Amino acid sequence: SAVISQKPSRDICQRGTSLTIQCQVDSQVTMMFWYRQQPGQSLTLIATANQGSEATYESGFVIDKFPISRPNLTFSTLTVSNMSPEDSSIYLCSACVMQQETQYFGPGTRLLVL
């Protein structure tokens, strides 16, 4: 199995500011992903974090709003830029571990934008 940690676990932010969320995996991984889970809703994929190159974004998500970095195999960051109350959500990191079929999830970062 893999242990995925996220920082911060939660935050309350002011409108117009930006927050960077960190994701660290304790195993070698192939793919890393960022999801958003709005209150009471399912998970929606934001983007695939690619090592050493630009992330691949899903429809409805853009790099200017959600810049993503992945400087090495086990670490990635997601920034939520110029936040508004509509960005209040849980942001989850996930990863596929090498030699395994399973996609593991971090505990999530709970963001409230006032």
Next chain:
Amino acid sequence: GQQLNQSPQSMFIQEGEDVSMNCTSSSIFNTWLWYKQEPGEGPVLLIALYKAGELTSNGRLTAQFGITRKDSFLNISASIPSDVGIYFCAGQLSGLQKKSSGDKLTFGTGTRLAVRP
């Protein structure tokens, strides 16, 4: 885009009862996964299904991959209070011979389970 519909949306059952929930898709997936999410946590994988028609068990949980590859169900037998949570199905385009482009998951709408002691 693709959408996975789960039913029922929520269930409130008595401890000891069996639970059944299902997930349907408008398109084919080559892998079906069932996750459980508890409050304040990320989803945890319960069962993975890789072959159409496959029936797989994990303790009191049993899941099946539909023949059409467009649906799956999850059964929980003899429910206990710690089964409380939200259960999500997820479809993945890649199968056992994985291609990176197919690794992303499409999640279902979720089934919220409450168990009365």
